[in-house]
Each structure stands twice: as C-alpha cells, then as structure tokens.
Amino acid sequence: MADYLTQIEAAVYDGDEDLVVELVEKALADGVDPEAIIQDGGVAALNRLGDDFNNMIAFLPELMIGGECMKKLIEMCSPHLQGGKSAFKGKIVIGCAKGDLHDIGKSLVATQLSINGYEVVDLGTDVPTNKFIDTAMAEKADIIAVSSLLTTSQYYMEELINRLSHEGKRDLFKVAVGGGPIGPEYAEKIGADGYSRTAALAVKMADRLLDKKPGDPLVSEV
C-alpha cells in the first residue's frame, strides 16, 4: 500500500496524469483506502509542490498540472469514499475581482481549499462586488476570498469591504484577499480579515479565519 501511495505522490508531483490514472485504478482494485490515496498521495504531492513553489524550484505551470492530476484523482476516489466523511470545515465564496481575468492563482487556492475540507463556491473571473455579496448571503458563506493580479482591480477589494460595512453585513463574513501585487500591508489597510501569499498557505489562513473574532488583527500567512 505504501508503495502505491509513494508512486501516486510522485506521479501527481510530476504532473503525469496517465500514470496517476493507472496507479489509482490499480490501488483501488487492490483495496487501498481511497482516503489515503487522496491524503498521502495527492495532498502530499500538492504540499510538496507548494513548498517547491515557495523555494522557486517549481512554478505556476507545475502547480496547475499537479492540480489537474489531483482533480482526476479525487474524481476516481470519490465514489469509493465511505459516507460521513464529507462534513466541511466551512464554506468559501471565491473569485477574481472585477476586471481581472487572471484566475490561475485563484483556482489553485480553490483546489487547495477543496481538498482540505472546505466547500468552495467559485465565481470565476471578473466578479462584480454585488455578486460576491449576494452569493455569500445566499450560500451562507463563512469566508469571501478575492484575488487580484491587476492593480487596477485591487480597489474592488476595498469596495467590497466598505459595501459590507455600509450594508451592515461586515460581521457575517470574513474577507480574505490575495494576488500578485497584494501584500499584508494592503490587506490590513483596507480592513481585510485574512491574507495569504500562496495557495498552500491559504488553507492555514482559512483555518485561522474561522476562529477570528471581529476586531482581531489581520490573519496573515506569508
């Protein structure tokens, strides 16, 4: 079993989807626990890729391809999971700020959160402020997460927070922000609750955000 998991971890890390499919098929047929395949195979590989990304050994494409392998792996393992394992830690509405179509980072965060126990509602790109608020209300979300790669779109993060305050909804949701030009200083300045530098760190940030009380300082993972 350990051998399968090691090989699956390596295949996801290498982004070899054909090999992932072959190995997962064999592992499931041999009775390997699908939860172990997900955690010790897929999640472990994505964590290693995340570490390598931080150390500039791996780059965005490697994370994207690893994420694709992970989606395939989950798709194959999900039907074999026992019921009762699906209790989510929290619900997150995520999207790119208005005017921004750069969704690679946002999608990596969504994948990381999904495989680490969060229910994720992904609104995609170029998301108007209204849509973030309306969806978060309808979904009774815990966290609204906004990404922006463009400095011309980052101002919509502040607009979202101001709108929530103005409408008396600020305490209903934690607001997390991130993206290439966004730093913890900006997150703090606009009154966000959370900031994460990378997709891997976003899970830790979200876990901490769930316990954050109004008035607590910014939860920052850098």
Place this chain on the structure above:
Amino acid sequence: MEHAIVIACQMLEHEIRAALRDTGLTCPVTWLERELHNRPDHLREVLQEEIDKAPPGTTVLLAYAQCGNAAVGLEAHSAKLVLPRFADCVHLFRSERVGDPGQVDCRTLYLSPGFLEERSGILKDYDRYCGKWGPEKARRVCRMMVKNYRAVSLMDTHAADLEAYAPRCRDYAELLGLSLERCEGSYRVLCKLFGGQWDEEFVVVPPGGAIDMAEFMGMPRAAGML
C-alpha cells in the same frame, strides 16, 4: 535637466532610447533586467537600491509605472523621484492624451517590441516545458496560462521597426491559440518624463518622501470585459 539620472526598465529600451533622443536629455541611465516585473517585491528592492545610490540633490526619473505595486513604498531619501502615474507600461503606452488612462482590453495580451526580444516570456517558458513534458503538453500548459485571453496584439510604439518583431509575435499567437492583432502605442509619456513636463500624469516625490499607494487611487479602475 541638471543632476538627473534615469532608472530604466530594459523591457522599454526602444521607447526610452527614442524619448531620450527626442528630448535631448543626456544623463546617466541605469538599465534594470527586463523580467524583474514578474516579482514586484523584488523589483521594489532593486529599485530602492538604485535610488539609494543617487547623490543628494539628484532627480531620479523612474521609467516605470505602478508595476504590480513595485513602485509603492519607494523612498526618495535625499533625492527627488518622478514616476509616470500609470498602472503599467501597457497603460502608459496606450494613453493618448493627458487624463487618458490608456485603452486596455483585459482579454488582450499586448506585446511591444521589448516583450518580443529574444525568446523571452511564454516562448522561453514553452522551451522549458518542452524539456519537462514534451511539446504537446507544453503547448497545452501555455494555453492554460492564457485561457481567458482573446488576442495577442502587436503594439506599435513607433520606437522600433515593428516588422522585425512580427514573426515572433505570430509565433506567440499560434502557440497560445489566440488571434493576432495590431494596435497603436506611443512613448509620449516618456518624453514628458525626460522633458520635465511633470503634470498630473506623474507622481513627484520630494526628498524625504515616499511613493504612497494613494497616488494611484485616483486612476480609473478596471472596467471588466470590453
């Protein structure tokens, strides 16, 4: 202009040289590596190091823009800083007159000649991915990176022979599966930077000051898809 230096992005070399020529400004120019913009935090550090080398009383002309917030937080110390008040070089080149933020379609990948020097950017990435995954997957990965884009647009800033760059731009478009277009640009803002015409299109920071994000807040925001 007395006691001026230029800190220049190599990505804009054609346009900067043309503007220096047109304005007749002769002063030291420090060229910084073209791909620094990929890492704004690092670019900020490098820019600050260069600013700090300027003797007291120097006017530092930054041939940059907000550049992913790389410019935000730069400290003038004993120098004066002047920086175009634009989000990035695409907005800077696509701005036609004072007050024009630059017409930019967020689904278009704009390439001026500087972006097409050598096999840089995505073409360089493609070569690296080919070695790792083979050409078919390398191409798929490159297309994933730009899946929300619609077109590649070769920008004529009138500072270089555009036809020399057209074949490489075509390679970009074919690799990425995007349509190929052309558009107009201009280096007029750089001419104003080097000519001392620092109106509302510029952030001017006196000695002891710093570039605050608020300097860019008044700029029009992204409007979404055109």
